[in-house]
Amino acid sequence: MTPADTNPKSDEEKRALGYKDSDNQARTGEYAAPIPAIIANESQRPAALAIAEAAFKLNQLRSNWLNPPEWVDWVITPEELKAGFPKRPVAKPGHEDELKKRTLTNLYNAKPAWLTNAHQALDKAVATAYGWKDYTPDMPDAEILQRLLQLNLQRTGRQSSIQPHHEKR
Incomplete structure (x- = not known):
């Protein structure tokens, strides 16, 4: 292409x-x-x-x-x-x-x-x-940063021990 x-x-x-x-x-x-x-x-x-x-x-x-x-x-x-x-x-x-x-x-x-x-x-x-698909302007910065970190880690083939913000209990 x-x-x-x-x-x-x-x-x-x-x-x-x-x-x-x-x-x-x-x-x-x-x-x-x-x-x-x-x-x-x-x-x-x-x-x-x-x-x-x-x-x-x-x-x-x-x-x-x-x-x-x-x-x-x-x-x-x-x-x-x-x-x-x-x-x-x-x-x-x-x-x-x-x-x-x-x-x-x-x-x-x-x-x-x-x-x-x-x-x-x-x-x-x-x-x-x-x-x-669930993004809103009210999404906390911490959630956005966590998602960006996860995407970057996926691209480099590394894993994160940090849980996404929405999965924390």
């Missing part, structure tokens, strides 16, 4: 996923498509696409919050372009102070519902790829 990638093939598929700058050139405030990933097993493509879509959406939402289009212009100097740098956001007049407050730390400290929902969608896509 030939390796496959997660990059959408048609313009229609790209539009459905929200891609705007699909050729990965310098950004203009829009977002480049993810770089294709190798998928060794074609049956894993739907799970890989779901993860890619959820991660892309999370990144797009965060980027829009960090650099609102109404607050920034995307610029690049000829020297930056020649060196292969992407366009960079520069605050529009009157938005300099507001833009300085837009950091990932401040975003995650505020933790708006849209951010939580986007992370939950990504977590669900990953859990589905692992085959965890």
Whole structure:
């Protein structure tokens, strides 16, 4: 079987996923498509696409919050372009102070519902790829870590003396 990638093939598929700058050139405030990933097993493509879509959406939402289009212009100097740098956001007049407050730390400290929902969608896509049909956002971190440890041990052919969290008495 030939390796496959997660990059959408048609313009229609790209539009459905929200891609705007699909050729990965310098950004203009829009977002480049993810770089294709190798998928060794074609049956894993739907799970890989779901993860890619959820991660892309999370990144797009965060980027829009960090650099609102109404607050920034995307610029690049000829020297930056020649060196292969992407366009960079520069605050529009009157938005300099507001833009300085837009950091990932401040975003995650505020933790708006849209951010939580986007992370939950990504977590669900990953859990589905692992085959965890019982996953919920309320699953304790200890249970998730235990399951990941078990999967890693299985891959290395080793056994664990640790019981999964849900099997403890």
